[in-house]
Each structure stands twice: as structure tokens, then as C-alpha cells.
Amino acid sequence: MVTQTKELFRKYTDEAEFAKIVDYDTVAEMWAHCVKAYADDTAVVDNGTAYSFARLEDDAAGFRTLLKQPETGTRVAIFAANSYDFVKAYLAVVTSGCTAVIFPAHLDETAVFGCCMMFGVKKLVYQPDFEEKLSLVKARRPDIELLPADACSDEKTPMADCDGKTPCAVVFTGGTTGKSKGALLSNAAVMQGTVNGCYGYEKVFGQRYLLILPLSHVFGLIRNLMTSLYTGSALFICRNNKDMFRDIAGFKPTILVMVPALAEMALTLSKKFGRNMLGDDLKTIICGAAPVSPFLITEYDKLGVKLLAGYGLTESANLVSGNPESLAKPESVGLPFPNQELRIENGELWLKGRNMMDGYVGVEEAGAYEDGWFKTGDLVRIDEDGYLYITGRTKEIIVLQSGENVSPAEVETAFNALPFVQDSQVFESENEFGAQILALEVVLRPTELTNLAPEERSAYALKELEAVNKKLPTFQQVSKITIRDSDFQRSPAMKIVRYKHEKNGNH
Amino acid sequence: MKRTEIIEKLREILRAADDRNQDAVSACTEQSRLVADLGFSSVSMLYMVIAIEEEFGIRFENVGAADFQTLGDVVDYIEAKLR
Numbered sequence: 001m002v003t004q005t006k007e008l009f010r011k012y013t014d015e016a017e018f019a020k021i022v023d024y025d026t027v028a029e030m031w032a033h034c035v036k037a038y039a040d041d042t043a044v045v046d047n048g049t050a051y052s053f054a055r056l057e058d059d060a061a062g063f064r065t066l067l068k069q070p071e072t073g074t075r076v077a078i079f080a081a082n083s084y085d086f087v088k089a090y091l092a093v094v095t096s097g098c099t100a101v102i103f104p105a106h107l108d109e110t111a112v113f114g115c116c117m118m119f120g121v122k123k124l125v126y127q128p129d130f131e132e133k134l135s136l137v138k139a140r141r142p143d144i145e146l147l148p149a150d151a152c153s154d155e156k157t158p159m160a161d162c163d164g165k166t167p168c169a170v171v172f173t174g175g176t177t178g179k180s181k182g183a184l185l186s187n188a189a190v191m192q193g194t195v196n197g198c199y200g201y202e203k204v205f206g207q208r209y210l211l212i213l214p215l216s217h218v219f220g221l222i223r224n225l226m227t228s229l230y231t232g233s234a235l236f237i238c239r240n241n242k243d244m245f246r247d248i249a250g251f252k253p254t255i256l257v258m259v260p261a262l263a264e265m266a267l268t269l270s271k272k273f274g275r276n277m278l279g280d281d282l283k284t285i286i287c288g289a290a291p292v293s294p295f296l297i298t299e300y301d302k303l304g305v306k307l308l309a310g311y312g313l314t315e316s317a318n319l320v321s322g323n324p325e326s327l328a329k330p331e332s333v334g335l336p337f338p339n340q341e342l343r344i345e346n347g348e349l350w351l352k353g354r355n356m357m358d359g360y361v362g363v364e365e366a367g368a369y370e371d372g373w374f375k376t377g378d379l380v381r382i383d384e385d386g387y388l389y390i391t392g393r394t395k396e397i398i399v400l401q402s403g404e405n406v407s408p409a410e411v412e413t414a415f416n417a418l419p420f421v422q423d424s425q426v427f428e429s430e431n432e433f434g435a436q437i438l439a440l441e442v443v444l445r446p447t448e449l450t451n452l453a454p455e456e457r458s459a460y461a462l463k464e465l466e467a468v469n470k471k472l473p474t475f476q477q478v479s480k481i482t483i484r485d486s487d488f489q490r491s492p493a494m495k496i497v498r499y500k501h502e503k504n505g506n507h
Numbered sequence: 508m509k510r511t512e513i514i515e516k517l518r519e520i521l522r523a524a525d526d527r528n529q530d531a532v533s534a535c536t537e538q539s540r541l542v543a544d545l546g547f548s549s550v551s552m553l554y555m556v557i558a559i560e561e562e563f564g565i566r567f568e569n570v571g572a573a574d575f576q577t578l579g580d581v582v583d584y585i586e587a588k589l590r
Contacts, residue, residue, distance in 0.1 A: 242557055265554045269554070269557060475549050479542050
């Protein structure tokens with residue numbers, strides 16, 4: 001068993017700045033400190049406007065009034081794309097003692113309704129142009145109070161008292177079975193995750209961050225937004241990823257939080273167009289959510305940028321470990337952060353600690369815990385210096401190079417809805433040129449196809465499957481569909497034996 | 508600019524992106540499907556859009572990944588923008 005302290009990270013950070021890294025029990029406690037310490041500094045830049053910490057608190061205080069002092073732990077959904085209004089509403093919700101249920105912006109009308117039901121949502125804050133996706137909620141759950149994210153009141157409401165155990169956020173996770181689940185994170189867990197983002201590099205406070213990741217992802221919400229606020233830094237919200245490099249040229253960020261595929265893309269574009277697309281002020285890239293190639297670390301080092309790999313989960317309020325020695329140990333995901341315990345059981349990493357979730361919401365996940373330890377599903381090893389390496393996965397999630405998590409079961413559900421599909425399996429594969437793709441194999445139910453001649457069945461099925469495929473979000477679409485002429489291999493319990501795909505690491 | 512020239516420039520952009528995909532890119536045609544044939548992810552789609560904007564000096568409006576099924580769709584868009 002391994003337990004960690006923050007002292008391991010002291011030597012990597014400027015001395016005066018390291019002294020400023022302190023723990024808070026709640027987001028409200030942290031935010032009250034930030035508003036006092038950085039009042040006139042820029043907190044957020046969005047759509048051409050810079051908002052100071054004081055202004056952000058003023059607007060959040062107005063929004064708290066609209067929430068009408070609900071009971072502690074009331075679930076308030078936030079359904080908005082990355083924006084200043086999202087940040088304002090999120091801060092207002094969590095500093096009112098409520099729990100922010102973060103809905104991914106891509107949810108459709110049915111999913112929004114389903115998530116409201118599954119997560120026990122009492123109020124829903126929405127981006128005004130998402131209103132058409134609320135019609136089912138309006139019709140069937142008129143008791144859920146709807147609040148447009150751009151609303152504000154002139155009357156200000158102070159922050160509410162709560163403690164570290166108060167649930168702070170429900171963040172969606174890819175899940176291993178069926179639909180996505182929500183991980184319930186306490187205030188203490190969110191704060192530990194936030195502070196973990198401060199360890200392992202020299203200049204931490206007063207930085208300039210760019211927000212590219214969605215705030216519905218724990219890496220975006222905690223490492224990007226929360227750590228930026230905690231450190232009195234300015235956060236530039238990139239509204240459209242395709243404008244990322246124009247935004248970078250104007251804002252000149254000093255730290256970027258990215259998935260490896262994006263870091264790789266920036267490197268390729270910089271080489272192709274002969275200039276550093278990430279700007280000359282950039283000192284650090286925090287990279288995670290998918291395996292980081294050592295090549296990226298050495299290439300960015302040549303540009304004077306430290307690329308630090310990390311490892312985390314939604315269930316651990318983001319970061320479990322971060323690598324301050326990325327050049328010396330490029331294949332490691334780093335040293336575990338403080339206030340958590342790690343145990344390795346049959347190669348699998350088990351976790352306990354202040355940053356860990358208080359369980360899933362809406363679904364029972366049997367087997368997620370054992371003896372009070374959360375089983376990550378990641379196979380790991382730890383070297384003699386305490387550095388962690390991911391060696392494989394025991395769970396079924398597929399991590400794409402873009403950092404997006406695909407739950408095969410979730411995608412299969414869409415195909416299984418076709419009456420002629422008896423069983424299906426979505427798995428990771430490679431195309432003929434070695435690129436990572438998602439593939440689908442299907443076993444047909446002949447009784448549902450009796451109106452077609454046997455030789456016509458496959459063509460018909462392929463056409464219908466392709467139509468379903470096109471309706472899926474792009475990252476869930478499969479690139480190859482095969483109709484099987486025999487059943488899948490099955491376990492003694494008659495469950496499909498899933499295909500295994502060799503991988504170097506994972507989320 | 509002729510369609511064949513646009514496609515050749517697109518090939519150059521895509522070749523720079525992924526070493527492992529050189530053969531697929533060299534063999535691609537207007538009918539090549541971005542996801543199924545070229546293994547595109549959301550990030551490669553983003554890369555392509557940014558690189559096209561740099562290379563051709565055009566700005567994409569708010570188009571989504573679903574608007575481009577094949578390379579030919581991308582060529583159509585560039586052609587219309589250059590007109």
C-alpha cells in the first residue's frame with residue numbers, strides 16, 4: 001500500500017508559491033479566499049469580455065438569489081456549453097450548498113429528460129439556445145424549475161455554509177456497462193482534485209489558461225476551470241475549438257490542459273506551417289485523459305515547453321497522479337498526489353482517499369468497490385522511485401486517441417434496438433493502414449427478416465445499421481460493420497466474450 | 508483553383524497529420540469516406556479544418572463533422588468558399 005504527502009512535490013515548485021498551496025474543505029471557502037485575494041484580477045475572458053474575480057462573484061451572488069436558497073444538496077443540472085454563464089451558474093450552484101449535475105452539451109431532448117429523472121434534478125440551468133431540448137422535461141416534469149443561464153438578479157445572496165462532505169458535483173463518466181453514469185463528488189473531493197492540479201511544476205499562480213476541454217468532462221471542470229480559479233489565474237474560454245490557435249495568438253496562454261491528440265495536432269501544424277502555433281509564452285502543457293507518447297514530451301521540450309503527463313478518473317475528481325519528471329521517466333503517469341492511498345491487487349489499481357467519489361448516482365454498480373477500495377479497472381505497476389505506470393485495462397471502456405471514452409455497451413444499445421439484431425459487439429480495431437477505429441460485429445435474428453430472401457438480408461441489415469450509425473455522435477460512430485454468420489464466443493454464463501485489444505495505457 | 512489541385516493540397520495536409528495513414532491518404536479519392544476509409548476522429552476532423560483555413564486562407568462557418576461525409580464534400584465546401 002502506498003500513501004503520499006505533498007512534500008514529494010515541493011522541489012518542483014517555486015518556494016513562495018508552494019507555500020500558497022493550501023487545502024480548503026469546500027469550494028465556497030476557496031472561492032471566498034479567491035475573491036478577496038484576486039478581486040481585480042481577470043478570472044475569465046469570454047466572447048471578448050474580461051470578467052474580474054469580484055465581478056464573477058457579483059454575478060454569481062445575483063444568480064444565487066434566483067436559486068432561492070434551496071436545501072443543502074439540492075440537485076441543480078447545468079446544461080450549457082463552455083461559457084462565462086456556465087462558470088457563473090456553476091459557482092452560484094455549488095456555493096449555495098447545492099450539487100451541480102453537469103449535463104454534457106451534446107445531450108438530446110430524450111437524454112436530457114432521462115438524466116433529469118435518473119439524477120433527481122430539482123432545478124435546471126440551461127443555455128437559452130438549448131431550450132428546444134427541454135420540451136420533454138417541460139411537458140412531463142413541470143415541477144423542475146428551469147433557469148436560463150444568462151439570467152441574473154440585482155439582489156445578491158451570500159454563499160451558504162456547508163462542509164467538505166456536502167455533495168458538490170455529479171460528473172458523467174463513460175461507464176463500463178449500459179449507459180453513462182454520474183460520479184458524485186463531495187466538496188472535499190473537488191477541492192483535493194483542484195489542489196492536485198498545483199503540484200509538479202514551477203510557476204503555479206497568476207497564470208493564463210485556455211479552456212478547450214468541455215466543462216462536462218472532469219479534466220475540463222476540475223483541472224482546467226477549478227485549478228485556474230484557485231490559482232488566481234485568468235481563463236480564456238475558447239468557444240469553438242477550430243479557433244483555438246487564433247485565440248492562443250491573441251491571449252498567449254502560459255498553461256494548456258489538453259488531451260494528447262490535440263497536443264500532437266498542434267505539433268503537426270507547427271511543423272507544417274513553420275511556426276509555434278501554441279505561442280511563445282507557453283511554459284507547461286498538462287496532458288491526460290488518454291495515453292501520452294514519450295515522443296510528444298521530447299518534441300515539446302525542444303520548443304521549451306514542459307509537457308506533464310497525468311492520470312486520473314472521473315471517480316477520483318480528476319488527477320490521481322502527475323509526472324514532474326516527464327523527461328527522465330517519459331512512460332510514467334507520475335507520482336500519486338497527496339491524501340490518497342493506493343493498493344495494487346492482482347495488478348489492478350485500487351484507490352481510497354479524500355479525492356474519491358461518494359459512489360455513482362442513478363445506477364448501482366456492483367463490483368466498483370471491494371473492502372472500501374475503489375477498483376479503477378486499470379492495470380498498473382509502481383517503480384522503485386514510486387512512479388506509476390499504466391500497463392492495461394480490465395474494464396471495457398475504449399479510450400480514443402482524442403481522449404473521448406466510448407462505452408461499447410452504450411453504442412451496442414443503439415444497434416440492438418433494431419429488431420433484427422440479436423447481438424452485437426463494438427470493439428477497438430485498426431483499419432488496413434494501422435489507424436485506430438471502432439468496429440461493429442452483428443449476429444442477425446433471422447426470424448425478423450423472413451420477408452426478405454436470404455441473400456438480401458445482409459445488404460438490408462447493413463443499410464439499416466449504417467443509418468443508426470450515422471445518427472450516433474461522431475466519436476461513437478463505428479468505421480466497420482461486419483455481419484457474422486455464427487454466434488459470438490460465449491462465457492459459461494452465456495455472456496459474450498469480449499474481444500481484447502492490446503494497448504499501452506489508458507485513461 | 509481546380510478540384511484536382513484542391514485534392515492534392517488536401518492530401519498534403521493529411522499526409523503531414525498521420526504517418527501511419529500515408530497509404531490511405533495517397534490512394535484517397537473524392538469518394539473516400541472520412542471516418543470509414545480514412546479513420547478520422549473528432550481531432551483529425553479539427554486538424555483538417557484548421558489546416559485548410561491556414562492553407563487556403565478561408566474561414567469555416569459553423570459546420571459540424573456530420574456535414575462532411577466524404578473528401579468530395581470537403582472539396583465542395585472549399586470550392587464554394589474560394590469562389
